[in-house]
Amino acid sequence: MSAKIDLHCHSTVSDGLLSPQYLVANAAASGIKVLALTDHDDISGLAPARLAAAQHDLHFVNGVEISVTWKKRTLHIVGLKFDADNSSLKMALDKVRYTRDMRAQEMSAGLAKAGIAGAYEGAKAIAKQSILTRSHFAQFLAQNGHAKDVKSVFKKFLVKGKPGFVDSNWMDLQSAVGLIIGAGGQAVIAHPGRYDLGMVNIHLLMHEFRGLGGSAIEVVTGSHQPPQYQQFAKIAHKFSLKASLGSDYHGAGLSFMGMGHVPELPAGCVPVWDDWPEAKFLI
Numbered sequence: 001m002s003a004k005i006d007l008h009c010h011s012t013v014s015d016g017l018l019s020p021q022y023l024v025a026n027a028a029a030s031g032i033k034v035l036a037l038t039d040h041d042d043i044s045g046l047a048p049a050r051l052a053a054a055q056h057d058l059h060f061v062n063g064v065e066i067s068v069t070w071k072k073r074t075l076h077i078v079g080l081k082f083d084a085d086n087s088s089l090k091m092a093l094d095k096v097r098y099t100r101d102m103r104a105q106e107m108s109a110g111l112a113k114a115g116i117a118g119a120y121e122g123a124k125a126i127a128k129q130s131i132l133t134r135s136h137f138a139q140f141l142a143q144n145g146h147a148k149d150v151k152s153v154f155k156k157f158l159v160k161g162k163p164g165f166v167d168s169n170w171m172d173l174q175s176a177v178g179l180i181i182g183a184g185g186q187a188v189i190a191h192p193g194r195y196d197l198g199m200v201n202i203h204l205l206m207h208e209f210r211g212l213g214g215s216a217i218e219v220v221t222g223s224h225q226p227p228q229y230q231q232f233a234k235i236a237h238k239f240s241l242k243a244s245l246g247s248d249y250h251g252a253g254l255s256f257m258g259m260g261h262v263p264e265l266p267a268g269c270v271p272v273w274d275d276w277p278e279a280k281f282l283i
Contacts, residue, residue: 003264004033004282005273007063008078008190008221008246011037012128013045014065015135017251020049028056030260034278036063038078038190038246041096042131046084059278065190066179067096067170070205074168075195077176078218078244080272082185089183096171097131104132106166107158111137114163116146134158135254150254177212186215186272188244192235193221193228206239216242216272219265222257223248233266243269 010016011023018026020037027035035058037049043064053060062084068075082089108120122140123132130136138153141164147153157164180187189209197205206217218224219232220243236243243265247257265271273279 001264002031002260003220003245003262004031005035006032006246006249006259006262007034007036007061007080007188007244007272008038008065008218009035009249009259010039010065011045011049012130013037013042014039014131015127015133015250015254017254020045021052023249024049024052024056024058024060027259028053028058030258032058032260033281034059034061034273036061036078036080036246038063038065038080040065040076040131040133041067041093041100043084043090043093059281061276061278062185064093064180066093066176067100067168068173068176069168069170070173071201072167073195073197074170075173075205076190077173077180077214078188078190078246079176079180079183079185080188080244081276082180082183084183086183089179092171092175092179099168099170100131100133103166103168104137107134107137107164110163110166111141111157114157116141116144116163119164134164135250137164173208174212177209177214181213187213188215188272189217191218191221191223191248192232193224202235206235206241210239210241214241216244218246219243219269220245220263221248222246222255222262226263229263229266233269236269242272242274244272 011020111119123136127136177187
């Protein structure tokens with residue numbers, strides 16, 4: 001049975017294909033009752049998404065996905081139910097977006113050395129007014145015949161050891177969690193199964209995250225396989241963390257899972273929305 005809540009998705013404000021308004025309309029048409037928009041390092045889509053949600057009788061939750069460096073690895077921390085007007089959070093995200101643009105220029109330079117010119121300009125044209133992400137570079141490379149599809153681009157050009165890879169230094173875990181909590185929100189580790197940390201580092205991460213005041217981990221998410229649902233449900237229980245879920249939807253052809261197709265949490269999980277007023281709309 002599919003969940004009626006989706007707490008991880010992206011719009012054109014970051015690297016999604018749908019505007020905040022159309023993303024909300026898609027969520028409503030897919031049977032979603034409670035939605036969080038979690039664009040990468042940017043919250044400018046929250047206001048239009050909230051207005052659209054009211055028109056579609058959908059309950060909207062503020063969200064963001066913050067890039068973090070932990071033990072020389074890039075992780076993502078989702079923030080939920082925070083004050084979008086919090087000045088400290090807004091200033092920190094402005095700084096991250098500047099860092100993203102600098103990274104994009106370095107990625108373009110690396111691709112140019114490999115014989116692919118104009119990647120920055122091409123990715124920026126696809127992104128329009130959105131922040132530049134690896135997905136925009138992937139779309140540019142796929143559209144220009146450098147790989148068979150967007151997913152293939154990453155392995156060929158954008159991972160470590162490939163010409164478009166840039167080892168970024170994002171904010172640290174403590175800062176990201178502190179910003180979310182300081183803005184009145186809840187911090188969630190996004191798609192922990194994607195990081196290839198190994199069990200020792202997974203346990204270290206969970207212990208540190210919990211100690212910093214982190215609330216939950218994504219147990220069910222688009223890039224997790226069904227056996228991982230149970231694996232991370234057990235890890236959440238072990239570290240007294242709540243469980244979250246979300247499609248991580250970016251749009252057709254860019255997503256592992258469509259909105260409205262996210263399975264419910266495994267039995268025994270304590271949902272991150274357990275004490276939210278919005279929870280009553282999921283019954």
